[in-house]
Amino acid sequence: MYTRPLALYLSVLTLLLTQACSFNPPLQQKGEAVVQGIWQQDTSAVNKVLVNFQTYNFKFSCDSFYVEQHNFSKVNYGADTCMRSGKWTEYAKGTYELRHDTLTLKGQFCNPNFSLKKEGGCFRFGNYEESFKIKKEADSVYQYLNLSATNAFKIHRTKNITCIPKPL
Numbered sequence: 001m002y003t004r005p006l007a008l009y010l011s012v013l014t015l016l017l018t019q020a021c022s023f024n025p026p027l028q029q030k031g032e033a034v035v036q037g038i039w040q041q042d043t044s045a046v047n048k049v050l051v052n053f054q055t056y057n058f059k060f061s062c063d064s065f066y067v068e069q070h071n072f073s074k075v076n077y078g079a080d081t082c083m084r085s086g087k088w089t090e091y092a093k094g095t096y097e098l099r100h101d102t103l104t105l106k107g108q109f110c111n112p113n114f115s116l117k118k119e120g121g122c123f124r125f126g127n128y129e130e131s132f133k134i135k136k137e138a139d140s141v142y143q144y145l146n147l148s149a150t151n152a153f154k155i156h157r158t159k160n161i162t163c164i165p166k167p168l
Contacts, residue, residue: 027165029063032098036060038159041144051075056144056155062163065096065105066114067128082122091117092128103144104131 039058052073059066073086082088093114094107107128109117117125133145140157 027167030163030165031060031063031096033163035096035098035103036062036163037140037157037161039142039155040158042154042156050151053151056153058155059161060096061161062165063095064093065107066093067091067105088123090123094128098134101134102131102147103134105129 037060039056039060041055041057043055052071052075054072055070057068057070069090069092071088071090073083076083076086089112091110091112091114092105092107093110094105096106097104105128109123109125109128111117119125131147133147135143135145137143137154142155143152144155145152
């Protein structure tokens with residue numbers, strides 16, 4: 001008496017479970033050739049008049065990014081053991097997506113050796129997410145505008161990297 005509805009529910013449940021799951025690819029993705037390499041931010045005179053600012057060093061390899069964010073502040077927000085007289089560096093790694101003129105970075109805050117950072121200690125930990133509007137200015141020079149900030153900066157490629165996908 002209940003076998004027909006039970007069979008229907010089990011069929012629908014099986015269909016949903018098989019459609020919701022997929023295997024991860026065996027290799028990392030190739031990423032975007034236009035960003036592959038090591039990039040360094042050009043420092044500008046405008047940073048010297050700001051109270052707080054950051055400079056970035058990026059490494060894009062296949063579909064992954066690594067970033068060093070050097071922070072500078074003329075205001076002491078915390079313990080000097082962390083802020084080091086207004087100069088400190090944060091690190092993050094993860095994957096990126098380039099869609100039209102927007103570069104989105106999603107990953108985790110890390111230690112200087114890019115191992116995952118544990119909760120606590122100095123500075124931020126956990127999820128890292130930033131988006132940049134990018135515009136090509138020359139062969140290896142781009143202008144980046146952090147979508148959560150107001151100042152654009154120039155960044156130039158210091159080394160090319162050819163993507164060789166690694167097993168995951």
